[in-house]
Amino acid sequence: MQSVLRKWRSPEKTGAQANPERHLLEANRNIRELIEDTTIPSAVRAELSAEFDEIESISNKLRRGEIHIAAFGRVGVGKSSxxxxxxxxxxxxxxxLHGETTSEDRAEWQSLHDGHVVLIDTPGIDELDGEQREQLAHKISQRADVTLMLCESDLTDSEFQALEQLCTGHRTVLLVLNKADRYTAEELELLLQRLQDRCQEFLTPERIIATSAAPRPETVIRVDGLGREHEWNRERAPDLLRLKERLWSILEKEGQTLAALNAAIFASELDEKVATRIVAARKSVAEKIIHNYCIGKGLLVALNPVPITDLLAAAGTDIAMVIHLGEVYGFRMSRREASKLLLTISAQLIALMGAYWGMNLVSSVLKTASAGLSTALTAAAQGSLAWYATYLTGKMAQTWFSRGKSWGSSGPRDTARSILASLDRDSMIRTARDDILSRLKRS
Ligand SMILES: Nc1nc2c(ncn2[C@@H]2O[C@H](COP(=O)(O)OP(=O)(O)O)[C@@H](O)[C@H]2O)c(=O)[nH]1
Ligand SMILES: [Mg+2]
Structure with missing residues (x-):
């Protein structure tokens, strides 16, 4: 399968700026390849349907030339304002009073020469519990091209964590200290300094900006000619100048590149997710296949006992199993290739287990058998050895396929060693024997 082996590199910002179209094309091509990849198991596809939908909507967003700016933060910090x-x-x-915004909301802001800017309002993060908040933060940062994280004073621990998480995604994030009108100039300077210090690991100082989205009216006192004081409230206009300047400089410089870049990052993240799920799905399908061949071979041997040493030699069923496993990993194997692989595998198993296989194992498995001296038990004991041998062979082959038809740096001997070490041999053989016995009784 292509997309597991082919590793997409997350585009570097500088590279994307140099050639936005290329990244856009690449993102779209990767998305299409992913959507059209027929080797992705349907179970994996179903599990990731939300992500595939998301990719579809991102690709529409790119086509419409939309840039999304999302406001994010606690209830009441002034996101909607x-x-x-x-x-x-x-x-x-x-x-x-409380969170007025309960879901994502959007409105079109301004047009750019090659698209338009959409503002997105979100519910307050403190209304949700930790895990949901994290998911929401992640989702917003995945979608928005620019995230405005709002606060109204020094950051609380959970705000700090949410901000840190937003910033780790390579996305453009601005920290907005809103309600600046509530502070004196000195207080504001101290607060901004404090935020800069706390966030220096992931935010440059020019990404931290103070605003007053809906300043309270100010009380003005005027003394008239007679020395009398007059007090009244004077409305104040919002102060967003610095934020607007910063946003426009980002949009002008990066504009559609930002959108393309985010789509590319999203696509590569999705690819990674799909790849992980595919690995898991393949593994479980491979396990089932190996198990079926184990049962088949176990029963076959139980019904037609063969010399124990022959169990480790390649047989027709083993070839079928190897070819079958290859298909799961997207490799088409000829019988010749499969036989060659089986030769390598059995050589390792014989080398590692030969002596033990010859004495201890046989006697330990036959121990129960000799007590009853029942032929069925003896047959089942032989069958269970065949079962176990098939299992080892299958595991070896599966490992070889999962490493892209290679033993990796460790070689076949170490691979066999570590597979053997990872298995509880005696309990496996017991399970196999019981399974075979119950099937023999049924037939
Ligand atoms: N003093 C002051 N109050 C503000 C400012 N911005 C918003 N508010 C007030 O904060 C409250 C919550 O605002 P809202 O936009 O609903 O917050 P949201 O929950 O984050 O969307 C409202 O009463 C606003 O008037 C500001 O810059 N200064
Ligand atoms: Mg709101």
């Missing part, structure tokens, strides 16, 4: 202030209209509902 900030987006409204950018839009200069009340597109998102705001509330002084």
């Amino acid at each position: 900030l987006l409204n202030a950018l839009l200069q209209r009340d597109a998102f509902s705001t509330s002084p």
Whole structure:
């Protein structure tokens, strides 16, 4: 299978800036290849259907030339207010009391020469528990081209964690200290300094910006000609100048590149996810196949006993098993190739187990048999050895396929050693014997 072996590299930002079209094309091609890859097991596809849908919508977003800016943060920090202030209209509902925004909400902001900017409002992160919050943070950072993480004072621990997580995804994140109107100039400077210090590992200072999305009216006192004081409230306009400047410089410089880059990162993350699931799915299918051949061979030998040493030699069923396992890993094997592989495998197993196989194992398995001296038991004992030998052979072959038709750096001997070491031989043989016995009784 191609996409497991082919490893997509996450595009570097600098590279993407140099050639956005190429990244866009690459992202789209990777997405298509992934969607059309017929070797992806249907179970894996079903499990990842949400991601495949997401990829589809990202690809539509790219086609429409949309850039998404999302506001993110605790309830009441002013996310909806900030987006409204950018839009200069009340597109998102705001509330002084509690989270007014319960789901993702969007509004179109401005047009760019090659697309337009969409603002996205999100529910407050503190309304959800830790795991959900993390998932939401991840989901938003996956989709949005620019994330505005809002706060209204120094960061709480959970805000800090959420921000750190957002920033690890290579995405563009701005930390916005909103409600700046509530602080004096000195307090604001100290707060910004504190945020810069705390976040220096993952945010440069120019990515931390103070705003007043919906400043409270200020109280003004005027003394008239008679020395009397007059007090009144003066409305204040939102202060978003620095944020707007920063956003526009990002959008102008990176614009569609940002969108293409994010799509590419998403596609490569999805590819990795699919690859991991495919590895797991293949493994479980391979296990089932090996198990079926074990039973088949075990019964065959139980019914037609052969000399024990022959159990380790390649036989027709083993060739079929190897070819079958190869298919699971996307390799088409000829009988000749399969026989050659089996020769290597049996050589390793004989070398490692020969002596033991000859004496201890046989007597230990036959121990129970000799007590009853029942032919069925003796046959089952032989069959269970065949079962075990087939299992080892299958495991060896599976390992070879899973490493891309290679023994890797360790070689076949070490591979056989570590497989043997990982198995509880006696209990496997007992299980095999019971299984064979019960099937023999049934037939
Ligand atoms: N003083 C002050 N209050 C603000 C500012 N921005 C928003 N608010 C108030 O904070 C409250 C919550 O705002 P909202 O936008 O609903 O927060 P959200 O839950 O993050 O969307 C509202 O009462 C807003 O008027 C600001 O810059 N300064
Ligand atoms: Mg809101």
